[in-house]
Amino acid sequence: MFKLFGVLSVLLWSFALAWPGPRNLTGVSFQIVALSRAPDMHAINGSSYAIKYLSPPIMTRAYAVFITIGTGGGQRRQALALDTTTSMSWVMCQPCRPELPQEGRIFNPATSPTFHGVHSNDPVCVPPYHRLHTTNRCSFHFSSSVGRLARETFRLLNQQRVTESFPGVVFGCANGTIGFHNHDILGGALSLSPAPLSLLTQLGAHAGGRFSYCLPLPRMFEHLPRSFLYLGADVPRPPPHANMTTIIMQPGVPGYQLRLIGITIGDKRLNIDRHVFDDHSCSINPAVIITEIVEPAFLVVESAMVPQMKKLGWNRAEGPSGGPLVFNKMHRSASLEFPKMVFHFQDGGELWFPGEYLFDTSGMKAHFLVGRGHRMTVIGATQQVNTRFTFDVGRRRLSFVSQWCS
Ligand SMILES: *[C@@H]1O[C@H](CO)[C@@H](O)[C@H](O)[C@H]1NC(C)=O
Ligand SMILES: *[C@@H]1O[C@H](CO)[C@@H](O)[C@H](O)[C@H]1NC(C)=O
Ligand SMILES: *[C@@H]1O[C@H](CO)[C@@H](O)[C@H](O)[C@H]1NC(C)=O
Numbered sequence: 419m420f421k422l423f424g425v426l427s428v429l430l431w432s433f434a435l436a437w438p439g440p441r442n443l444t445g446v447s448f449q450i451v452a453l454s455r456a457p458d459m460h461a462i463n464g465s466s467y468a469i470k471y472l473s474p475p476i477m478t479r480a481y482a483v484f485i486t487i488g489t490g491g492g493q494r495r496q497a498l499a500l501d502t503t504t505s506m507s508w509v510m511c512q513p514c515r516p517e518l519p520q521e522g523r524i525f526n527p528a529t530s531p532t533f534h535g536v537h538s539n540d541p542v543c544v545p546p547y548h549r550l551h552t553t554n555r556c557s558f559h560f561s562s563s564v565g566r567l568a569r570e571t572f573r574l575l576n577q578q579r580v581t582e583s584f585p586g587v588v589f590g591c592a593n594g595t596i597g598f599h600n601h602d603i604l605g606g607a608l609s610l611s612p613a614p615l616s617l618l619t620q621l622g623a624h625a626g627g628r629f630s631y632c633l634p635l636p637r638m639f640e641h642l643p644r645s646f647l648y649l650g651a652d653v654p655r656p657p658p659h660a661n662m663t664t665i666i667m668q669p670g671v672p673g674y675q676l677r678l679i680g681i682t683i684g685d686k687r688l689n690i691d692r693h694v695f696d697d698h699s700c701s702i703n704p705a706v707i708i709t710e711i712v713e714p715a716f717l718v719v720e721s722a723m724v725p726q727m728k729k730l731g732w733n734r735a736e737g738p739s740g741g742p743l744v745f746n747k748m749h750r751s752a753s754l755e756f757p758k759m760v761f762h763f764q765d766g767g768e769l770w771f772p773g774e775y776l777f778d779t780s781g782m783k784a785h786f787l788v789g790r791g792h793r794m795t796v797i798g799a800t801q802q803v804n805t806r807f808t809f810d811v812g813r814r815r816l817s818f819v820s821q822w823c824s
């Protein structure tokens with residue numbers, strides 16, 4: 419039985435990668451909303467939305483797009499986090515425990531005539547989803563939400579900024595969340611992963627396996643959108659000088675993996691054992707707040723950062739080992755031009771993280787906004803700002819270029 423499920427998911431997987439040709443490609447766009455809040459200390463708990471390295475006065479941030487789901491009296495506008503890893507979009511549904519405050523009212527399936535639960539015999543109900551034979555439902559268990567699969571009408575803006583309806587989109591209707599740091603705004607997550615049930619895949623020729631975003635810096639008390647998430651034909655062509663790297667997708671490994679082979683801090687290329695990169699994947703996900711570097715590599719980053727910061731007038735603060743890296747100003751004239759970090763990829767692409775996006779300074783302290791990852795490295799939102807990332811999933815290419823979008 420397990421074998422059969424495996425084969426089915428591989429089949430669905432290859433189907434997901436057979437994108438329509440460029441001739442029939444159309445597009446959709448979403449305005450990106452940047453949210454900024456003091457971290458909610460109750461939400462510090464093992465999900466991808468967790469904030470274990472951040473504590474007040476550091477502000478956390480989240481990036482969302484607005485999407486309308488449901489019809490009739492059940493129609494709701496939802497702010498959904500951009501997520502390249504989750505295998506399917508999901509939304510909190512009434513009743514949901516806990517019922518987190520969110521922008522607008524929670525989606526209530528009972529009031530939308532177009533809502534239909536996915537039956538346990540439905541062909542989409544294959545792993546990672548579970549058939550519940552007692553209730554004939556199909557359920558999902560993600561790190562930050564649980565619930566059942568359903569189909570519903572999603573309403574999106576097309577190229578001409580006209581609302582278009584997409585009936586029967588499969589999504590996760592969550593009746594429970596675990597450590598979902600939703601800033602009192604997010605209603606769930608929008609999946610941009612390569613999985614068969616991601617919104618990217620379900621949009622078919624409206625996305626063509628291509629999307630592009632540039633994350634702006636959040637501004638306090640202002641949620642005005644200044645940047646777009648583009649899909650399909652709306653994706654701008656990357657400029658010729660854009661850096662590029664190969665995207666690796668493997669069934670069973672969620673999201674997009676990049677082949678990281680080296681790290682530079684300041685002008686110093688670090689001496690990190692090649693096996694560390696071979697044994698631990700590196701992915702990119704705007705739903706993760708700060709970049710996390712897998713522990714053995716993080717230790718090398720840390721020991722290179724401390725002397726470089728000392729030269730600039732910053733002393734490492736005492737703290738628990740394994741905790742966040744914090745520096746204290748040694749004198750008033752300490753430099754605020756922090757060392758940059760560079761990720762080197764196997765095919766020559768380089769992703770530069772300017773020092774200003776690596777530290778949060780408040781008074782006499784500077785907090786390093788990069789944490790240690792457990793099994794993998796993840797490039798998070800804080801270090802992605804003001805760079806346009808363009809994913810061409812069909813060609814397995816990620817291009818990135820600096821762009822002021824704040
Ligand atoms: C493009 O669209 C036309 C008409 O809608 C359809 O007949 C054709 O099969 C489509 N081609 C591809 C490659 O999807
Ligand atoms: C974190 O989750 C565990 C169970 O998974 C729970 O017992 C604990 O109370 C949670 N912590 C916070 C701060 O919510
Ligand atoms: C959510 O629904 C599932 C079945 O679909 C059920 O097993 C679970 O107890 C529910 N969780 C909550 C928090 O109500």
Ligand SMILES: *[C@@H]1O[C@H](CO)[C@@H](O)[C@H](O)[C@H]1NC(C)=O
Pocket residue numbers: 660661768769770771805818819820
């Ligand atoms: C692309 O790489 C060049 C060096 O090869 C670097 O100067 C530039 O900052 C990189 N762009 C981004 C967005 O990282």
